[in-house]
Amino acid sequence: MIHTLPQLPYAYNALEPYIDAQTMEIHHTKHHQAYVDKLNAALEKYPDLADKPLEELLKTLASLNIDETDKKAIQNHGGGHSNHSLFWQIMGPKKQVDEQLVSEIETAFGSIDEFKKQFTDTASKVFGSGWAWLARDEQGKLHLHGLPNQDSPYLHGHTPIIGLDVWEHAYYLKYKNRRPEYIENWWKVLKLI
Ligand code: MN
Numbered sequence: 001m002i003h004t005l006p007q008l009p010y011a012y013n014a015l016e017p018y019i020d021a022q023t024m025e026i027h028h029t030k031h032h033q034a035y036v037d038k039l040n041a042a043l044e045k046y047p048d049l050a051d052k053p054l055e056e057l058l059k060t061l062a063s064l065n066i067d068e069t070d071k072k073a074i075q076n077h078g079g080g081h082s083n084h085s086l087f088w089q090i091m092g093p094k095k096q097v098d099e100q101l102v103s104e105i106e107t108a109f110g111s112i113d114e115f116k117k118q119f120t121d122t123a124s125k126v127f128g129s130g131w132a133w134l135a136r137d138e139q140g141k142l143h144l145h146g147l148p149n150q151d152s153p154y155l156h157g158h159t160p161i162i163g164l165d166v167w168e169h170a171y172y173l174k175y176k177n178r179r180p181e182y183i184e185n186w187w188k189v190l191k192l193i
Contacts, residue, residue: 033085039077083163122146135159
């Protein structure tokens with residue numbers, strides 16, 4: 001199986017004015033494409049791993065008996081591909097609220113506002129490049145994580161539900177160094193809640 005770049009479910013300018021078209025286009029066609037290409041390159045000598053669904057590959061990565069450099073490449077680029085594929089899906093120009101998720105978040109965090117506050121805090125505190133995550137463990141419990149680089153929650157056995165990319169490439173053209181402003185505006189394009 002060759003991993004491929006998924007199409008965006010909306011136009012590059014659809015998330016304006018919160019996320020600008022130029023950032024979206026570069027993020028999708030350059031950054032995400034590079035993760036896909038480098039993942040495929042890392043999997044060239046492991047045809048059996050290349051045939052696995054990406055989630056499965058990331059979940060079982062730690063236990064694989066392969067070269068550590070290749071494992072790290074799969075962690076970084078497989079994570080990058082998986083993370084961005086979800087990121088495009090959970091954003092949109094129109095709200096498509098997931099009532100079940102809203103209800104679960106209210107139960108777990110007390111309220112949507114409290115969840116947003118804690119998630120924003122997690123995203124603000126990621127040092128350098130990384131992501132903030134709402135993820136579900138095997139028992140179905142919701143957790144917040146700040147993870148470095150392109151580390152996927154799947155590496156820890158958790159299923160990602162909501163992820164926010166806080167790499168500078170996700171916001172620097174429009175927001176420069178103002179990560180808090182990017183995070184605040186990002187809630188407006190998160191369609192799920
Ligand atoms: Mn990114």
